[in-house]
Amino acid sequence: MLKFDSDLFLQAVGKEAIAEREKIEGIVDHISAKGFSNLFLIGAGGTIAMMYPYEYILKSNSTLEVHAEIAAEFMVMNHKHFSKDSVCIFASVSGTTKETVAAAQFCKERGAKTIGLVANPNTPLAEIVDHCITTGHEKHSFDTFFIHLYMLVFRFMHNNNEFPLYDKFAKEVAILPQALLSAMESFEQRAEAFAIKHKNTDYHMLVGAGSLWGNTYSYAMCILEEMQWIRSKSIHAAEFFHGTLELVEENTSVILLKGEDETRPLVDRVERFAEKMTKELFIIDTKEFALEGISEEMRAYFGISVNWAVLNRISVYLERERNHPLETRRYYRKMEY
Amino acid sequence: MLKFDSDLFLQAVGKEAIAEREKIEGIVDHISAKGFSNLFLIGAGGTIAMMYPYEYILKSNSTLEVHAEIAAEFMVMNHKHFSKDSVCIFASVSGTTKETVAAAQFCKERGAKTIGLVANPNTPLAEIVDHCITTGHEKHSFDTFFIHLYMLVFRFMHNNNEFPLYDKFAKEVAILPQALLSAMESFEQRAEAFAIKHKNTDYHMLVGAGSLWGNTYSYAMCILEEMQWIRSKSIHAAEFFHGTLELVEENTSVILLKGEDETRPLVDRVERFAEKMTKELFIIDTKEFALEGISEEMRAYFGISVNWAVLNRISVYLERERNHPLETRRYYRKMEY
Structure with a gap:
């Protein structure tokens, strides 16, 4: 695969991420035993988008109270559900x-429990939080964050007597990275073909729902806009028919992110519309990937990781075809604002 | 003002909407007295966007549990916080x-309290819900919905001992429509100038935060995309710096919606960036409108209405300048999908 080190991936996401299981469960069990009032999932850009799937999964599987909040807004909004009894991730x-570090400091000072997911240990966020889980690698850190969030969030549900299958789930998390690698390999040709075909496309719609809404939002904003400077509209499948549909013409690029959770029919509906209205419909469906060793009942949860892994294979080909390095920025971290 | 009947506005939003105060308070007081577990605000497209400000206000002013959910997603997600003890608006x-009617039916059947905001009484939604508040006019129905939501939501907070100023607030709601009319009149020239200048602009960024995020999202999707077929990206001010900023060039249209709640500094930050990077920055700041009779402490709440009222003055000029009627649709309600 282009610009991809399978050994590194299996080492970082497969071995090292999985090796944190005992530590993560220890943190969660300790917090669950003491009790807490609610969970706050806090980030900015890609890292808040990464929390949205877990907020969705909690809402649809658990009575635990959860709030996913953008760090900078959380800092000013005086959130009335936040207290010293909150657990903040x-x-x-x-x-x-900056905003995320400030929010962690804010929560810690007010006595809330704080957990951080960070690539490197010697960084401000890692040092502020009560419990830090590090990926050890900047590369593949989102894939690793997803692994860590599976263990964190589902363990909280398990401890709340809402996810009895946790042990089975955690065992499948451990084999997920190999399944992701196979999924990426099988997607490689499609990723390349998409990038070649769309190297000059100046606008994409991305549509997703449920546990894939975060990826939909993130890929549009953090990859296409930030890293490729391509205009992109992310739109929730349930909202697509309330405005954005009117823009679809026969050459409009519509990228559909399909998963296997209960929101799949919402995306099916967009598909039925889009396949009639545009020639440029591109569907990434987690169902198409074998995911060896993953049981039927867990596939929907793992869609977050599967979708993100294959989606990002497109990025390296866009970079090559468009001759636009993913690291190039006009403004971000290049100036003060 | 172009295509605007001031008398109708003052009649619909000023008199008839305000006349529902007693009825609304009666509904809320009855529900509060019986007790409830949480509030669900449910809609689709413009009507879920309209709920977001009130979700934000509740989160930042009240310990009442609130969930704003897209109707179609709510119907499939098996929301674990929804129960017969929920109040659904x-x-x-x-x-x-369709989706909203189905969701109301679903909630009602499960024994939850249901409240509907609708233009006309003899419609499916109006007939399903336990309590229906009608606007009586399709025209200006969003302005009226906002008025009704002020009374509904703030009364719930009041009854929860979290908004002692409710009476003063409700009195100011009653004079708000006149203040909105004056705001629109004073904005008219700017609305026209914007539409003339941007009649051929094919892409706009809209940026807002806090209680104006819903309007930001809605104006992009339901007006610019749906009614004018112009590509538009709505982006939260706190998220703007995590991707979308990279698209800004000196001719990029950036529309900034500024309000007076505690998220104003987030929008200020985007302003400082955008005024350096583009010549096409257009700011709509609620602070610029006199709002006669409205006290300083209430202005932030009323920003929702003020912003929406003036923002929509742009629409009629875009329609004229672009020779594209606001009612024209390619697909919506013109075909099955």
Whole structure:
């Protein structure tokens, strides 16, 4: 695969991420035993988008109270559900994202429990939080964050007597990275073909729902807009028919992210519309990937990781075809604002 | 003002909407007295967007549990916080929006309290809900919905001992329509100038936060995309710096919706960036409107109405300048999908 080190992936996401299981469960069990009032999932950009699937899964599987909040807004809004009894989970690849670091400091000072997901241990976010789980690698850190969030969030549900299958789930999390690698390999040709075909496309719609809404939002904003400077509209499948549909013409690029959770019919509906109205419909469906060893009942949850892994294979080909390095920025972290 | 009947506005939003105060308070007081577990605000497209400000206000002013959910997603997600003890508020101008009607039916059947905001009484949504508040006019129904939601939501907070100023607030709601009319009149020239200048602009960014995020999302999707077929990206001010900023060039249209709640500094930050990077920055700031009779402490709440009223003055000029009637649709309600 282009610009991809399978050994590194299996080491980082497969071995090292999975090796944190005992530590993560220890943190969660300790917090669950003491009791807490609610969960706050806090991030900015890609890292808040990454929390949305878990907020969705909690809402649809658990009575635990959960709030996913953008760090900078959380800091000013005086959120009335936040208290010293809250458990706050933060993520930042660099560990330096200003708003997220400030929010972690804020929550810690008020006595809430704080957990951080960070690439490197010696960074501001890692040092502020009560419990830090590090990926050890900036590369593949989102894939690793997803692994860690599976263990964190589902363990909280398990401890709340709402997810009896946790042990089975955690065992499948451990084999997920190999399944992701196979999924990426099988998607590689489609990723390349998409990038070649769309190297000059100046606008994409991305549509998803449920546990894939976060990826939909994130890929549009953090990859296509930030890393490729391509205009992109992310739109929830349930909202697509309330406005954005009117823009679809026969050459409009519509990227549909299909998963296997209960929101799939919402995306099916967009598909039925789009396949009639545009020639440029591109569907990424987690159902198409074998995911060896993953049981039927867990596939929907793992869609977050599967979708994100294959989606990002497109990025490296867009970079090559468009001759636009993913690291190039006009403004971000290049100036003060 | 172009295509605007001031008398009708003052009659519909000023008199008739305000006349529902006693009825609304009666509904809320009855529900509060019996007790309930949480509030669900449910809609689709413009009507879920309309709920977001009130979700934000509740989160930042009240310990009442609130969930704003897209109707079609709510129907499939098996929301674990919804129960017969929930209070569900729905809105649909036509009263026929399929997903919203289905969600109201679903909630009612499960024993939850249901309240509907609808233009006309003899419509499916109006007939399903326990309590229906009608606007009586399709025209200005969003302005009226906002008025009704002020009374509904703030009364719930009041009854929860979290908004002692309710009486003063409700009195100011009653004079708000006149203040809105004056705001629109004073904005008229700017609305026209914007539409003339941007009649051929094929892409706009809209940025807002806090209690104006719903309007930001809605104006992009339901007006610019749906009614004018112009590509538009709505982006939360706190998220703007995590991707979308990279698209800004000196001719990029950036529309900033500024309000007076505690998220204003987030929008200020985007302003500082955008005024350096583009010549096409257009700011709509609620602070610029006199709002006679409205006290300083209430202005932030009323920003929702003020912003929406003036923002929509742009629409009629875009329609004229672009020779594209606001009612023209390619697909919506013109075909099955």
